[in-house]
Amino acid sequence: MKITFHGGAGEVGRSCIEVKTQEATLLLDCGLKLTPQGSEYPVGVTNYNFDACIISHAHLDHTGGLPLFKHRGMNCPIYCTKTTKEITKILLEDAFKIGKHQGVELVYNAEDIYDSLDVMKLVKPREQGRIFDTHFELIPAGHIPGSTSILLTTQQTSLLYTGDIKLKDTQLMRGAIPKKADVLICEATYGNKEQPNRKQSESILINEIKNTLKRGGCALISAFAVGRMQEILLILSQEHFNVPIYIDGMGKKINRVIKRNPQSIKNYSAFKKALARASEVRSPKARRSLLQRPCIIITTSGMLTGGPIMDYLKHAYANPKHTIFLTGYQGEGTNGRMLLEEGTIMIDGVKKQPLCRVVSLEFSAHADMVELKEIIKRVSPKILILNHGDPEAIKELEKWAKTLDFEVVAAELNKTIEVRE
């Protein structure tokens, strides 16, 4: 078996792994990397003649390269779960729309998106499929709705690619149950970090919201559309708030995907109840008036890079009554990161110093360092390959793994790893 990383090696973004067995050439994920300078795509692919592409989950760093590969002639079936297909459609359409709006040079057409979606073959989690000599299975990964790890098995060897994975249960997702394999390709986003206690973060969120409402302000919760908005809704449903809860932005569409795929989350009836408590904001015009009375608003984008949250912030940033909540990782070069590091944000192209309260909490959908080590121990591979992490995160996890009884490799861009069978 030969494994080549065309992206996602020593970086978070553009995950794209080519796996060659004796009979099949497969592609695991096909992502893009969003940088402040634009999108970066997988590199070093010379032949787009794959037998199949298997997608772990819908996030753009795992799917955003599909239309480009389609454009360049990739003509194989793309296997994924139904939920992944539905969310991928929303994310690819949105990325294309934003790209067009920003006037960036587009490397593919809208048709390439729909051509990619057309060749998607739906696989149920835990169902087995086969491509020549390779059996594959999608195993729930606990990361976002529809997310899976990918297990490949040939007569000679087995490979587990975690995709993005979470071991512990969250409010929204059941934690992953990894299977044993000879080769483990493991994500390492939090390879060098422990996450704060989840229960504690949940109570801080609830208490900060209560304090905001008490002083007559609004709680503006910035959240990723996929997974995070729903996680926040579930956390809020544990408490009785005497004010309206509004949801706005792309998360509304994701909620509908979950309604169509109730099995994609841990407890659909709890989610249904949480959702029933909230109202959708239907028109951008309604936004400003919502801030006149105490309320809770959950909306995108999660890193303050655009979306309805910026509309709300424009009217709320100068008022100390309100609170803006950041609920996830803030990428380099984003407005959210600048707010955390410098205490300033760009509003309509002008740098402003918010007077409202700023609260940053983490409700990560990734395994942290402790969980990653547990995953690696449970899979107990002969070869461990680390990808999907910053170099420091990979190095830290690599150092720990080298004390164990197996070979450890940090994935390198376009360097093929040969697994002896």
Ligand SMILES: [Zn+2]
């Ligand atoms: Zn992800």
Ligand SMILES: [Zn+2]
């Ligand atoms: Zn990812």
